[in-house]
Amino acid sequence: MQISVVMPLRNVESTLAEALEALLAQKWSGDWEVVLVNNRSTDSTLAICEEYALRDERVRVVQAAERDGLAYARQTGFDATTSAMVLICDGDDVVVPGWLAAMAGALERGEVATGPCDVSVLNPQWLANSRGVYPPDRPLEWQGIFPIASGGNFGVRRDTFIRIGGFKDDFIGAEDHEFSLRLFVAKIPLIFEPNARLLYRMRGEPRTLWRQGLTYGRNRPKLRREVERSGLRPPGRLSGWRSWVRLLTTLPRLRSSSGRAQWCWVAGVRLGHLQGSIRDRTVFL
Numbered sequence: 001m002q003i004s005v006v007m008p009l010r011n012v013e014s015t016l017a018e019a020l021e022a023l024l025a026q027k028w029s030g031d032w033e034v035v036l037v038n039n040r041s042t043d044s045t046l047a048i049c050e051e052y053a054l055r056d057e058r059v060r061v062v063q064a065a066e067r068d069g070l071a072y073a074r075q076t077g078f079d080a081t082t083s084a085m086v087l088i089c090d091g092d093d094v095v096v097p098g099w100l101a102a103m104a105g106a107l108e109r110g111e112v113a114t115g116p117c118d119v120s121v122l123n124p125q126w127l128a129n130s131r132g133v134y135p136p137d138r139p140l141e142w143q144g145i146f147p148i149a150s151g152g153n154f155g156v157r158r159d160t161f162i163r164i165g166g167f168k169d170d171f172i173g174a175e176d177h178e179f180s181l182r183l184f185v186a187k188i189p190l191i192f193e194p195n196a197r198l199l200y201r202m203r204g205e206p207r208t209l210w211r212q213g214l215t216y217g218r219n220r221p222k223l224r225r226e227v228e229r230s231g232l233r234p235p236g237r238l239s240g241w242r243s244w245v246r247l248l249t250t251l252p253r254l255r256s257s258s259g260r261a262q263w264c265w266v267a268g269v270r271l272g273h274l275q276g277s278i279r280d281r282t283v284f285l
Contacts, residue, residue: 003032003104005087006077008070009049010039012091015201016048019091024056026100032058035080036091039064039073045091071167071175074151078161086161088154094122094199102195103155111188113155114139114148115196122201126258131202131265139192142177143235145227146184151176153198160188173215173272174223181223185230206260210268217272221284237283243270244285 005023009016023034036049038061046061053059064076078086085107089095099115106113116136119128134140139147149156151167154176164182171178183190203209228234243266253259270285277283 001033001081001083002030003028003085003087003100004035004077004081004083005032005089005100006035006037006074006081007089007091008037008039008064008073008077009041009045009091010068010073011041011043011045013041013043013045013048015092016045019089019094020048020052020059022094022096023089023100024052024058025097026095027097028100028104030104032100033081033083034059035077036061037064037073037077037080038062039070039076040068069169069172070151071169071172074175075167075169078166081158084158086156086158088151089198090152092201093117093152094201096197096199099196099198102193102197106191106193106196107155107157110191111157111160112149112183113191113193113196114150115153115193115198117150117153117198117200119200119202121199123204124257126256127202127204127261130258130261134200136197137192137194139190142180142223143239145232145235146181147190147192148177149180149183149190151179152200153196155196164188171219171223173212173217174219177223178219178226181226181230185232204261206264209261209264213265213268213270214272214275217269217274218276218279220269220273221276221282222280224284225280225282235284238285240270240273240285 038046049061053061062080064073087103117134141147167175224234
């Protein structure tokens with residue numbers, strides 16, 4: 001097997017079929033498989049996985065049953081493969097035609113690859129506008145310090161992933177950021193492949209955005225500390241002050257759907273920063 005596509009899954013029954021149909025329709029001349037990693041789903045996700053495994057010999061199902069966690073599920077999927085190249089996408093997103101071939105080509109040129117995450121197709125405009133701009137021609141960067149290999153649109157050579165150390169469980173919500181930091185410190189270039197485009201599905205309920213923001217924010221202070229320990233110049237400890245001010249100045253926008261989505265996301269992230277600063281005893285607000 002030349003390529004394994006790992007898809008970590010937890011309670012994605014409403015979107016999984018669409019994600020799998022798009023993935024299994026990919027064309028590539030080499031041998032490839034799809035590894036579906038069920039992470040303790042309580043809905044019909046596992047049944048859908050098993051149905052596809054019966055229908056298509058390229059599909060197999062792996063259980064990540066010891067604990068919850070995206071990094072754990074991704075790592076479990078990787079450990080279940082032997083392919084020289086491993087790609088990762090999620091069960092609530094949709095890869096576009098040509099994604100697999102584009103990722104394969106990128107990994108022939110380099111060791112790690114990512115592609116654009118397009119929020120304009122699967123989400124209403126008000127929601128797509130709530131999280132800023134996802135550039136179509138370059139990777140996102142963390143605080144302008146290092147490029148991010150998006151964990152949901154990601155490809156890596158097997159030996160590189162093992163050498164770097166894989167995903168860490170203790171950076172929940174920032175697993176791909178922390179992994180990308182290690183890549184950057186190791187001077188491994190990140191290939192950005194514009195044709196490896198993925199349609200990204202955003203969470204739309206204010207409460208869900210709030211919870212997701214909390215998760216994303218909690219480990220940012222610890223990530224900042226890792227940046228400093230790596231010998232890089234970290235962002236200022238109070239560099240997020242504008243976001244705190246924005247929470248006050250944008251209160252009138254709570255009357256609109258987009259305003260509520262953006263406010264709940266930013267508020268969750270900032271509170272997560274505060275919680276992480278207290279928990280890990282390293283201030284980054």
